[in-house]
Amino acid sequence: MSTVSDPLGKILGHRFNRPELVREALCHSSAAQGQSGRPASYERLEFLGDRVLGLVVARLLFDRFAGESEGHLARRHAELVRKETLARVAVNLGLGRHIRLSRGEEEAGGRDNPAILADVCEAVIAAIFLDGGFEAAAAFIGRHWAVLIEEDLTPPKDAKTALQEWAQGRGLDLPLYREVGREGPPHAPLFEVEVSIEGHPPEVANGPSKRTAEQAAAGALLARLEVRYGG
Known part of the structure; x- marks a missing residue:
């Protein structure tokens, strides 16, 4: 197995067989454009990661709040998979400094842009899923979302x-x-x-x-x- 980089490997807690997956997950469309061969950006991975995250968080909530109504679970789920929560996880992981951006996007503050950070976080989940399978992705999500689930045990308001x-x-x-x-x-x-x-x-x-x-x-x-x- 190979790692993308030692610092990034430690951050993600996953050793990649296919390091190109996480490189793609960390590549903004502004950096993908204009390069020879047009390497893929994180956008397709973001789509997949969103679905993986949704399923894993649903299972975590289903197990943690046994007997709670569907409505309460749905509101918890919406809070935990929203872009603001993903951006928070990305900031905690320090993903911003690993994103590949064009110079213009970098100067515009792309590394600290919550929308970009959220998208990258979803793409990283997908990269782990494709490389290590569902269990690896679920383990990653469990490590970083469990504390969020426990922060406020009162069901969020609609x-x-x-x-x-x-x-x-x-x-x-x-x-x-x-x-x-x-x-x-x-x-x-x-x-x-x-x-x-x-x-x-x-x-x-x-x-x-x-x-x-x-x-x-x-x-x-x-x-x-x-x-x-x-x-």
Whole structure:
């Protein structure tokens, strides 16, 4: 077996038979473009890693919170696989300094960009999965997500409740939801819902039901507000 580099091998806790996989996982599209042979960026691996992470986290939650309702498990799961959580894990691992970026992306702060860090984290999970199998990927996720699962044992609130409490805590009117679009056949509609809070730009999201679309829109607006104003 070979390692990509000693520091990186220690960070990931996995010795790669195919080190090209983790090199791909750490290659931003800006660095892949313009090189001879056009080496792949992390984008395809990111797609796979997202699915592997989702399954492993679902199993960890299923075992840890035996008897808890599907709704509570779903909200925990959404919190643990969101981009902000992935970026946090990437920062804790120090993945940013190992990413290959173009000069322009580097100067733009790409190594500290939460979206890039989250994508790279998912791609690394996929690289470990492809190289070492499901058990290796599950072990990696277990090491770095177990502590997150234990941080707050209270089930997270659903997005609509959390957004309502955010508004009330600042003396604002309750969030307003309105359907702004609907498409698809009657048996499989796709709803588009807008949510707004006074004094702030609205957010729009889609879902197979009004409730799902409202939750997605509320989550998007709350995430933006928390980034700007803090939780």
